[in-house]
Amino acid sequence: MSCTLLSSPLQGFTDYKFRNAFHQYFGGIDTFYSPYIRLNGKLEIKPSYHRDLIPENNNTLTVIPQIITNDADEFLFVAKYVQELGYQELNWNLGCPYPMVTKRCMGSGLINDWERIDGILNRVHQESDILVSMKMRMGYEDSTEILKVLPVLDKYPLKNIAIHARIGKQLYKGGVDLDAFQRCLENTQHKLYYNGDITSVMQYQKMVERFPTIDHWMIGRGLIADPFLPSMIKNNTTEYPKNKLEIFGKFHDQLYHDYESALSGSSHVLVKMESFWEYFATTFPDPHKTFKKIKKAKNPRDYQEAVKSILGL
Numbered sequence: 207m208s209c210t211l212l213s214s215p216l217q218g219f220t221d222y223k224f225r226n227a228f229h230q231y232f233g234g235i236d237t238f239y240s241p242y243i244r245l246n247g248k249l250e251i252k253p254s255y256h257r258d259l260i261p262e263n264n265n266t267l268t269v270i271p272q273i274i275t276n277d278a279d280e281f282l283f284v285a286k287y288v289q290e291l292g293y294q295e296l297n298w299n300l301g302c303p304y305p306m307v308t309k310r311c312m313g314s315g316l317i318n319d320w321e322r323i324d325g326i327l328n329r330v331h332q333e334s335d336i337l338v339s340m341k342m343r344m345g346y347e348d349s350t351e352i353l354k355v356l357p358v359l360d361k362y363p364l365k366n367i368a369i370h371a372r373i374g375k376q377l378y379k380g381g382v383d384l385d386a387f388q389r390c391l392e393n394t395q396h397k398l399y400y401n402g403d404i405t406s407v408m409q410y411q412k413m414v415e416r417f418p419t420i421d422h423w424m425i426g427r428g429l430i431a432d433p434f435l436p437s438m439i440k441n442n443t444t445e446y447p448k449n450k451l452e453i454f455g456k457f458h459d460q461l462y463h464d465y466e467s468a469l470s471g472s473s474h475v476l477v478k479m480e481s482f483w484e485y486f487a488t489t490f491p492d493p494h495k496t497f498k499k500i501k502k503a504k505n506p507r508d509y510q511e512a513v514k515s516i517l518g519l
Contacts, residue, residue: 214426234436314374346374349386
């Protein structure tokens with residue numbers, strides 16, 4: 207079975223700068239989801255959201271915008287906005303696990319309120335022709351919460367439901383619950399995408415064996431930690447290219463240059479790159495030592511020397 211690979215939206219990481227650099231040097235991702243738009247009660251689009259979605263910043267990519275909200279007016283406002291940019295689909299985030307979101311009944315904190323979900327989807331489908339898809343966890347407190355929502359979702363012509371096989375209060379700790387994901391498969395008419403802990407080709411292959419009917423796979427943190435992973439999955443190989451470090455170095459330099467051009471001050475750039483290296487370092491021979499070199503760099507010159515040392519350049 208052929209597979210479609212999707213990039214899970216990660217706040218602070220998978221913006222258009224990352225997406226474009228990733229696509230140029232690695233490939234393998236068929237569709238990117240943009241980090242979510244959050245309005246906080248004001249029907250205004252922040253300039254950062256606009257820059258992330260305008261077509262000229264995504265002209266080589268397939269991108270689907272995402273919203274996080276618990277309000278139908280906000281949903282409809284963003285739907286109109288992304289349609290004006292040329293997008294036909296809007297993904298609704300019911301998966302974010304962070305307390306600052308869930309305590310406001312958004313993200314995975316909204317999953318147990320099926321009546322509100324029903325009301326929002328009802329208005330959106332009555333008042334807009336936007337194609338709606340979902341990104342969900344299986345609940346916030348426990349994995350049975352989603353089973354109460356799935357019959358509600360079956361009332362609407364959703365494109366798909368991507369499910370991260372954890373509950374919200376786990377954050378990213380502990381393992382994924384594959385049995386609970388199987389129960390989702392058995393209790394919905396919608397097409398499901400799988401998301402969660404695809405961090406290697408072998409892990410992906412295990413998931414394919416476990417869920418043979420799934421043909422859309424979403425990769426999140428694993429994609430940042432190992433940018434070669436999607437293309438390796440597509441090529442059915444566990445072998446990295448011989449010039450792996452050279453390719454990664456070019457990708458890194460492009461990413462650094464793009465953030466250097468966009469952010470004000472070297473300290474902001476270093477903080478940004480350090481957040482990426484928390485993931486990058488995990489695929490190097492000594493992750494702790496690798497990340498320590500990055501953290502010790504207090505200025506751009508020291509940072510570049512640290513990167514050269516890590517890459518053996």
